[in-house]
Amino acid sequence: MRDYNTRVVVLGVAMLGGSSGLVGSFTLLRRRALMGDALSHASLPGIALAFMLATTLGYDGKYLPLLLAGATFSGLLGVGCILWIRNKTRLKEDTALGIVLSVFFGAGVALLGMVQQMKTGNAAGLEGFIYGKTASMSAMDVRLIFYASLIAIALSFANFKELKLLCFDEGFAGSRGYPVVLLDVLLMSLVVLVAMVGLQAVGLILMIALLVIPAAAARFWTDTLWKMTAYSVILGTVGCVIGAMVSAVFPNLPSGAMIVLVCSFFFFLSMFFGTARGVVARFLRRRRLNRRIDRQHLMRAMYEQIEHPDRSDTSALKPGSEPVRKTKVSIDELLLVRSWNWKRLMAAIRSAEVDELMQYRHGHAQLTHAGFIEAARLTRQHRLWEMYLITYADVAPALVDRDADNIEHVLEPHVIDRLEDLLEEQELLFPVPTSPHELGDGLTSSEEGILP
């Protein structure tokens, strides 16, 4: 880091990582990520040809702007070929992409071989474009990267909301009069800008990684677009800086490969531990949901056991006996009503105990007052949904939205009214007592509070 040149290079690749992270977020969401790959691969023949042309005309063949102009030209030609093949033949885009990418790259490698044989000019270092070689970058090259990245970042920020609309809903964008094609061209130009200046640092084979990996990794952390782009910029920058520094310390390690490895390390970290969509977060969410369902099943099973005719009859007959809600239910009875195993049932009981909905002693469970209200509410809700499904069988399945916390939020009051009438007419279960009804209604919005 003490070396001036290294510092300049690190600054350059940092800008590159940031801008490609930003542009990459949009291409990822627009599902155009592979276009960047085609573009960078197709740039190789342009580099070789530009070098050949310049040296035969007697200029410096390794003048960077010239090489990049050649790269841009042939890269765009490649993308144009892909679009042409897709539109004019019945081949799909992925096929067109595969053909163009490999043909252009192959042509590039062949041309590079010819360049190596040339008498004039020193072609050494051109292969740095393939794998990336930050060590061969001059301060002027870095300046080029710096300004190009700055332009890409500025353009993305200025048109942030337009690009967001394009990526989310191009049909709507078109209906509002946005030039969708022009916006796509803008996005593609940003990719060109970033990919071309990135060729030297990362190399054309691995350039795609910088456009895809930071953005994909960022997606695991957030569900907000501006945060996703911000994280993507940070990941891209840090990945590039670390990668370039490692490559500077060990000159035999190409910088492109190092940058990609560092970025993919971040990616795997994000994939597992990302707070929004990471594997671990999803697993935990899934488990929480299962537990919540178990809890609901348990509460309903308790309620149904309590209201069971045999039990309620006997308890009603004995004056002075405990109120109905305090009926003890043995764990064996609970085990019979559902297909759960002992372990799962016990886990549900324990968690209900923690929330003071239930007490468990000597193999018997007993609802607390709050637990009884909750159980009555859940049972009522469940039965109303069932009744809804039965009554409106023709339309119901598509319309039922049980994810909505409460039936009241989904169905109109008069529908619920009618369902409750139906429920009372039905005599196979004795109706849910009236008091929990009202109490339950009062509690409806706090379901999340009671059930973690």
Added chain:
Amino acid sequence: MNQTENVNQVSPLSVDDLTVAYHRKPVIWDVAFDLPEGQLIGVVGPNGAGKSTLLKAIMDLIPRASGRVRVFGDTYRNNRHRVGYVPQRESVDWQFPVNALDVVTMGLYDEIGWCLPVRRKHRQRAMEALDRVGIADLAQRQISQLSGGQQQRTFLARALVQDADLYLMDEPFAAVDAATELAIVDILRELKKRKKTAVVIHHDLQTVPDYFDHVVLLNMRIVACGPVETTFTAENLNKTYGGRLTLLDEVNEAMRRRETSL
């Protein structure tokens, strides 16, 4: 296609001789109609009848092979600001990292202008639109966590926030819950009260007479178009849905064969 009663007014949407073809395969043929102002208009027809295509062609989203579209007597381009569009819910990726409020705000982007940020007053208006469709409390929720009905309401709010005069809606009732269906119907009636026109692609034939005043029966061509009472008849429906497997399909099949053999 008896529209003589509306000749004095400028029709909010008038289509002449509209033909659209994808890859040389015609999707809608010679479509022509004039729609009355301030009414709720249902567009009905079987799958693949070209209903969405019709809406997209009206809005210049897809190229037309021929035809002329007039929106309030001018081109769509010039009267774009008076039209609100509700695309099909399946047309977008609901995993996209935005929340409901963001989506509704998109309806105001062209008003905000290029390169300018969304300001508080725009967010305020988007909130009001969300409130109108009854999901203001879900404004900050990521769109993948909304139910189908709530997603549809979000789309509706995005069109409402523009305060247009003509609304084009592509299957707003498809796979929504009962409460959402009622909420959408309420909004349609409120629009009508305010003399707005809504053109709605609809699938459920049973509810057409309840929801709409005017109906367009479409099956690649216009089968019938007019007030629901006189147009939405068994005979016309039979022509729309019953004839599907015969002539038009055969012609299409022949076209397709010819194309593949080329």
